[in-house]
Amino acid sequence: MDEQRTKDDRTQIARHLKQIEQREADLYKAVSEDSIGQTDLLSYLAALSNALEELRVTESALYQQNEQLSSIRETLENEYRHYQDLFEFAPDAYVVTDAYGEIQEANQAASELLSLDPKYLVGRLLVSFVPEDHQRVFRSLLSQLQTLDRIQERELKLLAKNQKSFDAALTVSVVKDCQDKAIALRWLVRDITARKQMEQQLQQMQLQNLELVECDRLKSQFIATMSHELRTPMNAILGFSNLLLRQFHSRFEPQQLRMVERIFQNGQQLLTLIEDILDFSKLRSRQLELQLESFDLCELVTTLLEELRTQKNQKNIEIQVHLAQSSLMVANDRKRVRQILANLLSNALKFTDQGRVTIEVELWRDDRVAIAVRDTGIGIADSDLSRIFQEFWQVNQTITRCHGGTGLGLAITKSLADLMNGQISVVSQLDQGSTFLVELPRHLTDLHTPTKKPD
Structure with missing residues (x-):
């Protein structure tokens, strides 16, 4: 809108200037021919005065517009510097490429991640930092960007200049012109090597946990089975030792009697321990019913x-x-x-x-x-x-x-x-x-x- 108004003002000034030039030519001709009267002279002078006033008004409007444009330019420059600071000192790696993956801009984090100075990054193809066995995946990613506006968190292996490979998460957004044609790609590159290692450790822990759960189940099953198997002969031992005590009590010598009593008492104690283990196994596996x-x-x-x-x-x-x-x-x-x-x-x-x-x-x-x-x-x-x-x-x-x-x-x-x-x-x-x-x-x-x- 400001641009159109400036254009209109310039057209108006040109029209006024043309009118003044015409008035000047008419006045000069009239004076040279000595055919101008006082009335006509006053008319020409009034027209010149009006034209000059309009020029002064237009000049004032142009001055104000120029001030506004200067302020807008300063704001844009500040915003650009702010953007550059954010871009340059962002903790994540940012890279701007053309539609074919040629690097146009790269921030300091990208330089550190790829082990190459930013000025040497510009002009290189981003695919050159992808291992050969992953380059087909990268080219497929570029092809998808022809129809997509954004790709979120695509994991890919990257290779820095020092030949150190790392796992990266790529987020890509497409920059388009007014004709909806892709003119640039903005890449956010995150090193997720630590996260991948944590995920692997978590998977191992989950696997170990499943193994522990299965071991615990087998242990509980073994305890329950063995408790049942131990209780049967123990009941026989207690039964026969109790039978000996009741039916042959008077026939035993004191030492023999104490031996049988010891068998019975220790058998009862062992049976109590077996019952505890069996009850605990049932309670833990939620199989005990009241x-x-x-x-x-x-x-x-x-x-x-x-x-x-x-x-x-x-x-x-x-x-x-x-x-x-x-x-x-x-x-x-x-x-x-x-x-x-x-x-x-x-x-x-x-x-x-x-x-x-x-x-x-x-x-x-x-x-x-x-x-x-x-x-x-x-x-x-x-x-x-x-x-x-x-x-x-x-x-x-x-x-x-x-x-x-x-x-x-x-x-x-x-x-x-x-x-x-x-x-x-x-x-x-x-x-x-x-x-x-x-x-x-x-x-x-x-x-x-x-x-x-x-x-």
Whole structure:
């Protein structure tokens, strides 16, 4: 628009100048012929005055336009310098080529990436930085740019002047003229060698993870199978040793009797370990299903304490029982609730050398049952509390080796509590004892047990 206005102003000035020249010629002729009158002279002078005024107005307009054009030129020059700075000092490599891939401009990052000074990059074909076995792919890329306006993140191998190859991601945009003809190509080149290495490492890690998952599955399957296979002969050993104790008790000499009792006791301990491993395997593979029934929780606690009296008597530890009511009917899996109680009480008796063990049963609000097992044993350090329910982990390996165990008891207890829509927590201090609190719903009805997988 400014250009058209300037053109119109120039045309108007030329017309005024022509009129002034014509007036001047007429006036000169009239004066030379001495035929001009005063009236005509005044008319010519007025016309000259008007023409001069119009020239002054036009001159002022041209001056303003010139000022505007100077300002616009300065702005364009600043923007161009700004563009050049951005282009030159950009962190990524930028290259401008013609439609055939001949380099016209290259920034400092491109120079460093291709190991060649920018002034030597200009005039070279970009394909010369592509290894021979990848040049066909590059030429195919150039062909696609004849119909596409932009190609995003095309990966290609490049070869720097120092013969160092690297993986590059190319983004290309096409510059077109007013006739929609491609006149230049703008290339953004990124070195993605580190990213490709990371991707390869990630793929390796994913493959290793799949292998670990498969190994874990095979391990769980092996543990479950072996636990079943071990439990069968162990039940036979326990059965026959118990039969010997009951039917031939009076015929054994004291030493023989102790040997048979030792077989029976160690068999029971081994069977308990096998059962723990089997339960842990089922819980981990989500194959354990609860068998719901109605039973008296208080009666279960009393019966369990009677069964543990041998372990209690060996240490001469006092066991206290606090039941909020004489009978408390619950709906749950009796066997698994007994397992939770047995694990907690056995641990309390195992790690308490003097003092007492207390078990409390209460009915809380929202129809939930709370079972607390307290002891005056060795306690647990604060640093170990966060890991106390991890499988195969024991607080003090030296101490716990004296008592045996697989390190699965508390892990199984927590998994069972979670399966029952309950929770378990612990409060403890070293040499001050521990308190384990299990909270379970009284009536377990909203149960989402997993479907048992086929063997």
